[in-house]
Amino acid sequence: MITLYDMPDSGNSYKVRLAAAHLGRPLRRVTMSSRDGSTRSPDFLAKNPIGKLPTLELEDGRFLGESNAIMLYLAEGSALVPADAYDRAKMYEWLFFEQYSHEPAIAVRRALFVYEERRHLATPERLAQLLEAGNRALAVMETRLAGHGWLAGDAFSLADISLYAYTHTAEEGGYDFGAFPGIRRWLDRVAARPGHIGLAD
Ligand SMILES: N[C@@H](CCC(=O)N[C@@H](CS)C(=O)NCC(=O)O)C(=O)O
Structure with a gap:
């Protein structure tokens, strides 16, 4: 069986578990x-030189890092990856957006509130900068979701799974969905999908 090295409270790890649940792919979890x-142990760095979770170990002993790359590997050929080339490229666009413009603000601001050991990093300037950057990312999502059911094409895809992971915890980081009704409705739609699991599952 494929092994997932993961961190229970991490949205990046949750993405992979959520994609695997939708795909009906069992994973052995190493928390x-x-x-x-x-x-940072030599043993783990030999598996993934950047020392980050999630990391996947294939049945043949090869390893794969980066949450979105892991999801793409697991979901290849499935309905979670659009068959149409343009829709597939739009899904990739959202996955890159998630890593460059969304997660570095939304996940990081939440971590400053949720993890005791990070509180000293939560200066007013940093919080304000992350709030602005995160709201900019949420506004981009809202523009799409105000008029569409899903992020890429007309079906639920890895783009929705990837962005759901940290968006659904954004309020814990002080983000207000008041100006983002399309995102709220989309969060409910994602959570209502058959096969959905929560962050703590
Ligand atoms: N770009 C990476 C980010 C992974 C990442 O930052 N993981 C964090 C948890 S969310 C981690 O492994 N932290 C532990 C560490 O850096 O030691 C991905 O999407 O997988």
């Missing part, structure tokens, strides 16, 4: 933590 130094 790790960024707090105990295990992601």
Whole structure:
């Protein structure tokens, strides 16, 4: 069976578990933590040189890092990857957006609130900068979701799974969905999909 090295409270790890649940792919989970130094151990760095979770171990012993790359590997040939070339490229566009413009603000601001050991990094300037950057990302999503059911093409795809992972916890980071009704409705639609699992599942 494929093994997922993951961190229970991490949206990046959750993405992979959510995609696997929708695909009906069982995963053996090895739970790790960024707090105990295990992601910097020589043993783990041999699996993934950047020392990050999630990391996937294939049945033949090869490894794969980066949450969106892992999802793409697991979902290849499935309905979670649009068959149409343009829709597929739009899905990739959202996956790159998620890593460059969304997660670095939304996930990081939430972490400053949720993790005790990060509180000292939560200066007013940093919080304001992350709020502005995160709201900009949420506004981009709202523009799409105000008039469409899903992010890429007309069907639920990896784009929705990837962006759901941290968007659904954004309020814990102080983001207000008041100006983003399309995102709210989309979050409900994603959570209502058959096969959906929560962050803590
Ligand atoms: N771009 C990576 C980011 C992975 C990442 O930052 N993982 C964090 C948890 S969310 C981590 O492994 N932290 C532990 C550490 O850096 O030691 C991905 O999408 O997988």
